[in-house]
Amino acid sequence: MMKELKEKIVQRIKANFADAAEKNDFNYNRLDFTVKKETIPSILFYLKDEMGFIHLSDANCVDWLEEGELELVFIVWSPKDKIKIFVRTRLDRDNPVMDNLDMIWPQLNTYEREFREMFGVQVTGLEAPDEFILEDWQGPPPFRRDFDTAAYAEKTFWERPGREDAQDVRETIANRDGEEIPDFAKKYSR
Amino acid sequence: MEKKFLILQKNTQDKMREKATTLYIGPQHPGITGNMMVKVQVEGDTIVRARTEVGYLHRAFEKLQERRNWLQSFTLLCRFCVPEPDPVEESYARAVELLEGREVPERAKYIRVLMLELARMGSYMLWYGGQSGSLGLYTIGQWTVGDRNYILDLFEELTGGRVYHMYIWPGGVRRDLPEGFADKVLRTMDYFEKRLKDYDDLMFENTIFQKRTQGVGVIPKEKAVEWGVVGPVLRGCGIKSDIRIDDPYEVYDKLDFIVPTHEGGDIWSRALVRRQEIRQSIRIIRQVIENMPSGEYYNRIPNPFKWTLPKGDAYARTEATRGEVAMYIVSDGSIHPRRTHFRGAAYVHGITLLEKILIGENVADISAIMNSLGVCPPEIER
Amino acid sequence: MVNDKNSQKIVDFIQNWARKHSIWVLAYGTGCGAIEIPPTMTSRYDAERLGVRGAATPRQADVLLITGYLTVKTLKRVIRVYEQMQDPKYVIGFGSCTINGGMYYDSYNTIKVLDKYLPVDVYINGCMPRPEAVLSGFARLQKRIAEGRANGAQQYKDNLEWYRANQKKIIPNWIMPEYNW
């Protein structure tokens, strides 16, 4: 039942959006579509207006630092079919630009503000104050993978002294028995 | 005479528009829910424009989770939304299980439902206090928040913590029910059933409460889903929507309970929905206690230091008192999450929705409206 | 008469005794710690027995509760609130995160060591501190007031420059009124 329904949805989407690559191997009520970023507004509109996926459950950004891309994930839910669809797209990490989508769902405005602030995504046509969560933030977009929050915290804030006598167990034992851990092995030490 | 009056009226209106004042509500707990600020422009005492400002509670959990391993991340979860931490823990645990394909023992599922429903009750007790307190009815809060301690006592006995339980984790729950716990739960439920009558007398039967809430903070039914309204707020608009029924998780599909709805979309209907949900929670808890199977309560995870999840992502939704909350996790196959994202109901309710429905309302009702929407700022900013 | 050392002592004693029994708390919960304040204030634990009760505005309040972590954005507001409060005033630090960062020790947006920015009179350990702990925190504060040792505000006045420098280090855009210190 569910399988047929999913199959039907896939057929319909594929018929309308040629570039949509589906992933349909979940054993629960979920479907994934990966599309080009230009297709995002039209596919979301289509899902919402034509196919009954009227509830935007979540919108997300994932930083794939190694691949040089940011992934946007929109999760929509159909109260009628009881299926959630993940719509994904990838943006160039160095120049991430997306279109404003808050005419589809007004709450996307908030998500977009967060993408802009936390991931440095430029949203063309977004009308909202510049600052969302952070205030007077001067560092890079903090949710990007290359922003090291621990290093920043150490640099910016104080840490209470008194814990300098801490020792490393592995090191203590190695020192005691004269073991020399080679450098290439150290990444496997804990 | 007639004409003169009209001119006078128009002049006054113009003057008022010129005098539109900006008020800053907050950041000191505008709705007894957490720190955020609502910047409103008022004419007289009518709101013409509202802007929210959040960020006072931003701890960057999602960033911190990237530095912690899959098990360590679990301890951060209960801090996402303090009044009701368990749905967050549950949705994370379920997302991890979904991604890993880990089975959860039946007993654990029942215990989880018990936790979730107790948390729902505890959260609604706090809501009673907040909702009535925001209208000046402080006695109810004294009672409900005081009585909420009996639920927290149960939590303390089961999990070892009053507020932060850290109990529902991937694979099941942390500890089995202690001896005699079921009886204690039932006794507490008996007590609450008796007390609910008192709350009704003081709150729902109270003219002040009725007059201050009926027709206030109305959400149009036809727009509700599109605007992202979820949970009791959506049910207060007359739309039957509950994740426990629509996208059932744990053992909710085996339990018998009603999803109450009320037409109207105002604070009053939302309050009525919540009032009935407490009774449904008690009903669910009684069923859970009755049907609790014996057996394992935990499907052990491997050594947490070397526990990796397969590549991919998972999304698990849970019905909390504020509405749909969900956890989105992405794994790149390592011991750390690649990214986690918490979808809180307040993220939508507290910003775009609030800004919309505050317009035309009275300044004095801001707090009550925020409370009725379940705006929980720590959930917005995480 | 005031110059007389002994009478000064008596005046102090009476003053401290009075202050001790009316510690009004500013209703500004800054972090997750705020969740245990309602139970403390309501019927089960009833903090009002100790003279602890909420105050609506900084001007009326004696105690500022820093109930947990402070984000940089909140810190700015908290400093302002603290400076608006009138003497006598005290600060209670709630939970681990006010002491050494707590579980947010590596977060880029929360401060770790509260007493670098505000003078703290009493710390309550816990995450969350339960109402009993909160009450014992108040009891400790009362004791210190009675002994005349809760002098955080005086410290703040004396070391204002130092505090200011610390505060300004993490609040880059310092547009704040200077209260007359």
Next chain:
Amino acid sequence: MSFFDLNGTLKPLTALKQFGKKPHTISYPKESKEAAPRYRGLHFNDLDECIGCGNCSMICQNAAIDMIHIDGIEGKKGDSGLRPRIDNGRCCWCALCVEVCPTGSLSLTKDYLYVSEDPDSFLWTPGKDNPNGKEQISFFSTEETSLNVFNRVPMPELEGKERVKSFAEVVLGYSEAEARAEASRCISCGLCTEVCPEHMHIPEYINAIATGNDADAVRIIYDNNPLPEMCGKVCTRRCEDVCAIASRGEALAIRWLKRYATETAATAEITREIVNPEIREANGKTVGIIGAGPSGLTAAYYLALRGYDVTIYEANAKAGGATMYGIPKYRFPIDSLDKQIDYIKSIGVKILFNTKVGKDISFKEIYDKFDAVFMGVGFPDAWPLGVDGDDAKGSMQAFRFLYMINSGEKVDVGDKVVVVGGGNVAIDAARVSRRLGADVTILYRRRVKDMPADWEEIEGAEDEGVHIVPQGIPIKIHKDEKGHVKAVEYLKAKMVPDERGGRPKPVAIEGSNTVIEATSVMAAIGQMGDYSFLPEEFTDKIKIERGRFVVNEKQQTGDPKVFAGGDAVNRTADAISAIADGFRACKAIDEMLGKK
């Protein structure tokens, strides 16, 4: 709704009925509610039970736990000597530290009150700051709730009945999935490295296996052990005795994991390719090594890597020493030994086989020819049983028996074999005899649990049908008319506790004489050295005491040019100690010659 709603106005007044009720207010601090039996309050640590593995500090996501020295607690084998200290300014009382504590010494208590005006006073050393915390323990971990994985992945083995049919290897080795699963149990504390004589980098290579980097694991292993496959199969693995997990569960299968890693490199060439060692340029110095046992091979390998010209003189036809001739092939197949010898040779080590020092070449010659000499001569001879009738035909030393079998000779043991002893050699001889078709009885002076042999070996022997007679002291070997062994007579013994606190002693019970029939008797009660190759002119410098060479901590004998290691030096007499000796000697030789 009318303008005046009577009901709605009066109903709230029902609150007045609460007046008469007893309040539920707790008049804290006069009375206080006790925390729940499971409450997560301040930490408590049983300082004696704690082994300082540091697992708590690793799981703490708040970086709240430091491992520190506490006065009065010294490190020892299996105990790092460090104890956790909690920064309560960080702690969130999630109790994950409790859940991962392998010993269960760390727990949380009902005590939660900690109010102070001094922010620096929140460092909390559990156990030291609350010595009486034990009575208040509330949140603790049991074997059931602990997050440590206490059960070992079972090693696939041949069936007992199958085994006795041939000399095929009994232990089949982990599959990749099994190895990953077993490796992922490790908590990487490193307590094991201290008891390993060679201080192998155990947590590192196990972690490499767990994360799927077998090649790295091999490289890490070869960093200080050139015979890891041998160790992976027959090591005495003292590391597993102190494994932190073993305090409440089964120790990590460190040996099997090493075996798994080395077996991923199937041949010497592949090993060479994976390890890809850095071989320094020849420095023109030469080192002579006597004996191609584990110590000699180790010294040779690492000296060759450091650019020395190394020559080994081996009396037998094959390298490996006691591991070649003393260990049966079902435990350590000849292929895997050959593979390692080939690899060591490929580095440039020269081995001269069938060259017995003292016979084919004199010690003096070697001494003069090389810049340094290392002696890894081992214990080639075994102790005789020394009872009446010991000279009978069919009475032999187990060690000789194994030697003959391993050299490919045929030995007729008859159909009833009695092995005397409880060490690995005894078990080996017994199991080999089983494979030759004999019924085997092991006679041991003490109880089975006192046997020095590996428990796995003892179990294996029992699976194969070896009969173990504990607490039996042989007193006589009966001969038949041809002078052949007919039976063994022994006395039963009782265990008498040692007054000085040592292990209990067996004392024979008079009159409990028992006789078992036998066609062969094998003594496995120890080996001894043969130092006849050493000319007299050296013996005043190279001292021998109690059958062993006297060396300093650098394995150097009285003659600064001569080093020694292996069974002929150390008391533990196992392969890994020999490897450790060889490695130490290598470093010392390098230091000595490198300076010149």
